[in-house]
Amino acid sequence: MNLIDAMVKTKQGGSADRETIARIQKRRLHKLARYARANSPYYGRLYAGVGDGFCLEDLPTTSKPEMMAHFDEFVTDRKITMRRIDAFTADLDNIGRMLDGKYLIFQTSGSTGNPAVVLYDRQNINVSSAVAAFRTFARNEDYRAFRRHGKKTAGVFADYGFYLACGMSRYLQLKMPRQKTKITVDVNAPEAEIIRRLNDFMPSMLSGYPSNLSLLADFEELKIRPDVIITGGELLTDAIRKKLADRFGCYVQTHYSCTEGGEIACECSEGHLHINEDWVIVEPVDRNNRPVGFGVQSDKVLLTNLSNYIQPFIRYELTDRVIVHNEPCKCGKRSRWLEIEGRTDDILEFANGVKIAPMSLYKILEEVKPIRRFQLVQRATDTLELRLTAGDREAAFEEAGRDLLAFFESKGLPDIQITRSDEPPTANKTSGKFQHIYADFEAGDDR
Numbered sequence: 001m002n003l004i005d006a007m008v009k010t011k012q013g014g015s016a017d018r019e020t021i022a023r024i025q026k027r028r029l030h031k032l033a034r035y036a037r038a039n040s041p042y043y044g045r046l047y048a049g050v051g052d053g054f055c056l057e058d059l060p061t062t063s064k065p066e067m068m069a070h071f072d073e074f075v076t077d078r079k080i081t082m083r084r085i086d087a088f089t090a091d092l093d094n095i096g097r098m099l100d101g102k103y104l105i106f107q108t109s110g111s112t113g114n115p116a117v118v119l120y121d122r123q124n125i126n127v128s129s130a131v132a133a134f135r136t137f138a139r140n141e142d143y144r145a146f147r148r149h150g151k152k153t154a155g156v157f158a159d160y161g162f163y164l165a166c167g168m169s170r171y172l173q174l175k176m177p178r179q180k181t182k183i184t185v186d187v188n189a190p191e192a193e194i195i196r197r198l199n200d201f202m203p204s205m206l207s208g209y210p211s212n213l214s215l216l217a218d219f220e221e222l223k224i225r226p227d228v229i230i231t232g233g234e235l236l237t238d239a240i241r242k243k244l245a246d247r248f249g250c251y252v253q254t255h256y257s258c259t260e261g262g263e264i265a266c267e268c269s270e271g272h273l274h275i276n277e278d279w280v281i282v283e284p285v286d287r288n289n290r291p292v293g294f295g296v297q298s299d300k301v302l303l304t305n306l307s308n309y310i311q312p313f314i315r316y317e318l319t320d321r322v323i324v325h326n327e328p329c330k331c332g333k334r335s336r337w338l339e340i341e342g343r344t345d346d347i348l349e350f351a352n353g354v355k356i357a358p359m360s361l362y363k364i365l366e367e368v369k370p371i372r373r374f375q376l377v378q379r380a381t382d383t384l385e386l387r388l389t390a391g392d393r394e395a396a397f398e399e400a401g402r403d404l405l406a407f408f409e410s411k412g413l414p415d416i417q418i419t420r421s422d423e424p425p426t427a428n429k430t431s432g433k434f435q436h437i438y439a440d441f442e443a444g445d446d447r
């Protein structure tokens with residue numbers, strides 16, 4: 001499917017009624033599942049007992065550990081192997097370039113369990129672009145202002161590695177080298193540099209992680225006047241939404257995406273995240289993969305991405321907890337919408353009032369290759385406890401400690417202590433929730 005086809009189909013899907021969407025889903029699911037069974041040895045085995053007249057619930061589920069354990073058989077192109085991908089991704093110059101001229105390669109974070117490798121074929125790229133083109137903006141007036149101001153977009157993200165945001169922006173940059181409407185600023189660059197680049201560029205749309213944008217908003221030197229702010233990567237809390245809206249005088253919204261599923265849900269003018277049901281199927285389930293129904297908090301999501309044929313994600317487990325709503329939305333869109341329980345790590349405060357956003361630390365630690373899972377707990381103003389599970393714990397602590405200290409020093413914090421913990425990363429005993437980065441000390445505990 002070329003870009004024009006993807007645009008036409010996405011435009012049609014956006015205004016379709018429930019019945020039409022159900023028909024489209026069923027047709028696309030059958031086509032994808034048949035293709036997966038015929039071209040992926042893994043799905044061939046998994047679907048061996050599935051008859052031709054199957055419905056979604058007849059298909060066995062799959063997961064990230066399953067996929068990564070059988071990667072070479074999971075993909076539908078026999079030339080693609082993990083060995084070749086490892087060689088390709090060892091060269092950072094390949095970020096945003098296509099393997100075999102056909103596939104973009106992305107890696108997900110390694111800190112929340114098992115990292116995943118995800119390939120996008122052209123169809124999946126085109127559908128992502130089409131959904132972004134039609135459904136990014138919650139309000140039409142923001143889109144009109146964005147067009148009027150030359151579609152200038154600045155993203156404050158981790159500007160390195162084979163992550164989705166970084167890889168996609170590099171891909172577009174390589175494709176259209178003369179286009180000057182998009183910049184990415186590295187989230188962990190010194191604030192003065194981030195502010196200078198944003199002030200020079202004057203974006204119409206600003207995107208980034210909510211906690212980082214919230215800290216940037218405290219700098220009076222930042223003079224930008226965006227038309228809209230679109231956050232991603234962690235939960236946009238009501239407090240940060242309001243703070244950013246007041247500070248920059250513009251609308252603030254978010255969206256729900258992941259590397260495996262692309263753009264899963266886009267926000268509407270009512271602040272609801274509408275599922276892109278023509279291109280993804282979202283099943284909210286309990287921990288045993290049984291459906292929880294509408295209006296109920298799920299333990300997991302089974303995700304089906306209907307546009308990726310090189311690496312079919314069909315009833316693939318995501319650890320996100322969501323509530324799917326079936327009732328109509330006042331905005332007029334007919335698709336179902338969801339609420340997501342997003343990541344809410346703490347902004348940490350250090351000596352002299354220096355504040356560090358959790359995503360900055362998260363992005364440093366997920367670059368430390370041996371780490372499989374981490375947790376960083378602030379125990380005193382200048383002391384952090386690092387908990388790890390890792391292949392080589394010694395090497396992981398060494399590298400993580402060095403990178404964190406270098407980062408703190410660049411923020412004017414040369415005296416941070418990082419202690420190595422024997423405890424594994426642990427969920428909060430009272431709430432059962434897992435936080436990667438949080439503060440746990442009383443002011444009186446401080447030395």
Ligand SMILES: [Zn+2]
Nearest residue numbers: 268272329331
């Ligand atoms: Zn709505």
